[in-house]
Amino acid sequence: MQEILNIAAYRFVAIDDGEALREALRSRTHALALKGTILLAPEGINMFVAGAEAGVRTFLQALRADPRFAELEAKESWSATQPFRRMLVKLKREIIRMDHPAIQPSTGRAPSVDAPTLKRWLDQGHDDAGKPLVLLDTRNAFEVDHGSFEGAIDWRIRKFTEFPQALRTHRDQLAGKTVVSFCTGGIRCEKAAILMHEEGIADVLQLDGGILKYFEEVGGAHYRGECFVFDGRETLSPDLQPRANGISARAQEDPDLAIKR
Known part of the structure; x- marks a missing residue:
């Protein structure tokens, strides 16, 4: 129970x-x-x-x-x-440490997309304007290894402070597309989306509530694997069930x- x-x-x-x-x-x-x-x-x-x-x-x-x-x-x-x-x-x-002091989300949130809308876009292969979609995983590499959305971009960062440089190195991957940044619960992808707007990438959205909210509202559609959750449960499946009990070593x-x- x-x-x-x-x-x-x-x-x-x-x-x-x-x-x-x-x-x-x-x-x-x-x-x-x-x-x-x-x-x-x-x-x-x-x-x-x-x-x-x-x-x-x-x-x-x-x-x-x-x-x-x-x-x-x-x-x-x-x-x-x-x-x-x-x-x-x-x-x-x-x-959430980014080491980029210009990011001040309290002055205004990044535009977002909710889970049902993102699922619909993934079902149809584009956003409502017909623009190609790209999902950007803003989590650390070891988290991504437990599971992620199908076809998501993964820059293999080791910690979130590496994200700004990774963006500048790989930004051409995002050109001409609607970018949806995502993370576990929403906080990293919100900062990431604001930074991308600052860097001149126009069509950027964050997944509102992250993977956990997506699981809660639409389940595991277009997601493969589990979601690492940074506590004793270690990972959650798309039905929000823990893989492990007790406190994980990490x-x-x-x-x-x-x-x-």
Whole structure:
């Protein structure tokens, strides 16, 4: 029986009270017996939290009472066991590190495409304007090796900070096409899409909610393999079922992995 609710969520929004917010979130998650990782930075919040359903939903309700997080959307999945060993709330320079300070998603989101629309485009082989489509995987190479969309471009980056240079090296692959960037939960592909717009690539969209939202809404159509999720479950199948129980070796080595989405 799967009794642990897992949520992945992020929001780019200005945060200027990081210290106070960290202490408030530490106290709240402890009181609700939740585990996972929350990152706070001047650019926003990024988190993966798991626990009993009532506790997770109470936490989300309280968080959304803050006007900054009122529109925060969470991707949900279930597991039989708690995939985290502890609760971490950290202050960072970026909630997802790109080392490109000009990227400020809180000033405006990149245009997006939802999962049902992307599936329809993939079914028909082009977007609604008849333009050829290219999917760009913005995740690290080892993640891609677990699964990805059919025919997606993979620049074999080792970490997200390599993405800007990879874009400049390979941008000709994207010319004349509608580009859809994607990642696990949406945060990396959103930053990637904004950078591509800055670099002069006009027709770029992010997959809203990433692979996890795609799985949740349309299943595994046009996707091959599983999705690496950076916690003890290791990977999720398109029906959002975990391959493994307990804490994976990779997650034990680096608890921050949970929020590299």
